[in-house]
Amino acid sequence: MSSYRHPGIVFTDRYFTVPLDHGDPGGEQIEIFGREAVASGGTGEELPWLVYLEGGPGFGARRFIGAEAWLGRAVREFRVLLLDQRGTGLSTPANRQTLPLRGGPREQADYLAHFRSDAIVRDCELIRPQLTGGEPWTVLGQSFGGF
Incomplete structure (x- = not known):
């Protein structure tokens, strides 16, 4: 994990390992990246978690440069x-x-079948206990991320 400060916010980069196929948890693994944001001036450890899911499909989460837009408000709570x-x-x-690298069209389609929204939800449910200790978190989704 690496942390860095921007005006009003501290960001920490995190990587999580999850199964490519949630039906085969011992099989191929992939990494999921998340950037934690907390208000500067405190660690925020006492605050509940909010996970933000970007729209798309196919877009990574926005890369804020500080307390921009809704993020500045969200890190207060x-x-x-x-x-x-x-x-x-x-x-x-x-x-x-x-x-x-996966092979022909059939193999590629089979691989991409693991990138649906149901797999994203299962990723979140594997990541959540690592951050919250099993407690609930709040979910904010924009467009496709809202599904």
Whole structure:
């Protein structure tokens, strides 16, 4: 984990390992990237978590440069996790460079079947206990992230 400060906010980069196929938890693993944001001046450890899911599909979470837009308001009440959903941003990529490594069109389609919204929800449920100790968190989704 690496942390850095911007005006009004401290960001910490986090990586989480999850199964590519949640039906085969011992199989191939991928990484999910999340950027934690808390108000500067405190660690925010006493605050509840809010996970933000970006729209798209196919876009990583926004990269804020400080207390911009809604994030500045949210960090007053929450520790915020800006999650790059599987295949996007700094998470294990699924793109035109990586898909041909999977084989032909059929193999690529089979691989991409693991990047649906139900897999993203299961990723979140594997990540949540690592951050909250099993406590609930608040979810904020924009567009596709709202599904």
